[in-house]
Amino acid sequence: MHAHPGDWLVIKGVRVDLPEQRGQIVAVGSPEGSPxxxxxxxxxxxxxxxxxxxDSVVLTGAELAARDEADRTRFERSSALRHDGKGTFRART
Known part of the structure; x- marks a missing residue:
């Protein structure tokens, strides 16, 4: 794993009640960018x-923004659906 100052470290939540953690990398351990x-x-x-x-990933600012936008889009799409109680989803009317 390699990073540059200004990149973002995202640590995945390992349980539902433990959300992912995000932090901006302010310094790296070596000139090559390793921990x-x-x-x-x-x-x-x-x-x-x-x-x-x-359980960690390093993302640039642009990668993090793209990931957040994809998450927002997925949430909006799923919010527009409604479970019909029969195991399927349909668009809300």
Whole structure:
């Protein structure tokens, strides 16, 4: 895993009640961009040193924005559907 300052570290939530964590990488451990990363976390405004695990991904700002937009689109599409109680979905009328 490699990153540059300004990239985003996203750690997937491993349970439904544990949401993903996002933080902006402010420093990397080597000139090649390998861990550990110094991360400024959005949720609680703290800064910590992280050795990312397999549940983590590094995204550029543009990749994160594209992912958020895809998530919004998927949510809007699913909100426009209604479960009919018979195991299928149909468009709301």
């Amino acid at each position: 550990p990363f110094t991360v400024h976390w959005l949720a609680d405004d703290r800064i910590s040193t992280v050795f990312p695990g397999p």
